[in-house]
Amino acid sequence: MNAPPGPLATRRLILASVALIGLGNLPFGSRPAHAANDKYPEDAFKQKSQADAIKSLYGRSAEPSDKIKLDAPEIAENGAVVPISVTTTLDKVTSISFLVAENPNALAASYRIPEGTIPTVANRLKMAKTTNVLVIVEADGKLFSATKEVKVTVGGCGG
């Protein structure tokens, strides 16, 4: 791992050490990689369930927060294109992730939010069927979540 010098590097080293220690406890040999480095979190995207994806991405679980506003339609006629956005008043946000519970792989998108970037993201996701959309906000090293059910008329995973 080629971390640049400075405080960030120290943080990365610490996180990397923590990740190594924690590795033995995790299934699938996954690591809580997201906060620790800038690599594409391939393992997290391969997990089927929400819980496993969150574990792989962050290495811990989130608590619900009313400081997250998740905007998604009540009913999505076309599951292939569901506009979903999130905004939060939480401080020190470093990442925002979107998960769709009943998709073949729960994790849909994960956004890294450097300092100076507003913790607001809008995107469009595919949804296989009516299910909950979960958003995870990583703020000040803690994980917070918000969820909303979206009714899908025509599923977006085809086949």
Place this chain on the structure above:
Amino acid sequence: MASTIRVRATNNGDITEVQALIQHPMDSGFVKDAKGEIIPAHFIQELKFEYDGKAVFVADWGPAVSKDPYVKFSFKGAKKGDEIKISWVDNKGASDTTTAKIS
């Protein structure tokens, strides 16, 4: 070939709002074609926005992001006339890069 990336970045003093639309099939790997054969997964994995040499927003995507993906975010520190750099790479190693002027 024309760029696959279309970007609109607008500054209103403090905050720059960036909207990007990218042409990409974002095949999930779960859909079958007319012959009943699975269309292999083909999707953008990483989309990066850089300003002044630093990443201001990085998207890690799976195949559940819609075809021709759209994303919107905002950041501080830039001004009108500045440039941002946008680049993506997909799971087959293809990539594209463009720059956009903030208006």
